[in-house]
Amino acid sequence: MTPARETRVLARLAAAEYDLTQQAEFTRAVQELDSALTRRAHEDVLASIDALEAFLTRVGPLSADEKDALMLLGEQHIQRLVGFSDEVAQQLAVLITTYASPRGFTYWWKTKAVPYLKDDSF
């Protein structure tokens, strides 16, 4: 194979490797973001219930019907937050499939300079 073609193959491989690694890094970052969002939503739910519990202590004991209604309300509230979190996750998954890695100096170095320097056919 000619040296020029050899270098082209090395460069193409380096570019694919670079893209794959960047893609994995991005996916990891998205997962961390999801973790932070989930944790925040969960904390908010717990804090809301805590505040509600403090209020109910002042109001007095609830009847069985009132307690059932309150539990239903709590469940609906959690489901709404979970639904919102699902919508965000769907968009983030789309973002992963359409992500294009940045083409900065590192890209140039890894995909152009290094393959050229590695190619011992020159």
Added chain:
Amino acid sequence: MGSELERVQAEAARLAGRDGRLDMSRGGGNQRVRAVQEEVAARIAVINGAHVLARVADQVDGELAVAIQDGVLRRTSQMEENEKQYEGPLLREVGQRATQLFSERHLLHSTAYYYAFGEQATRQVVEELSAPEPRRRRRLFGLGEEI
């Protein structure tokens, strides 16, 4: 991604020599033979590259799977710890339900991200598997044969 990896590895094993290296030395012969050899060498180089790429993809894939699993476990235990800070009876019931739902969703989201990555990575490997188009050389006035 698994099937693509197997395909590349099988193809590489089929074409590898005794030393395990995919190579084709350029010999003499007429112009047509040399052109065919060049073409074959180019295709071998692509398969060679795809083989390396598949290995990298496999490694990156494994690292990501471990990182995602760790992230999910860490987050779930943090949520459970957080829940223990509250002691009210109402919170115990609704809070536990919230922790369970959020943990499940977080696991599902992480799995979806992992699949999305796999989809993209597979596309990348498949693109690299495609051999280059054969080079066509024409001579003036159509006197030379098309290769």
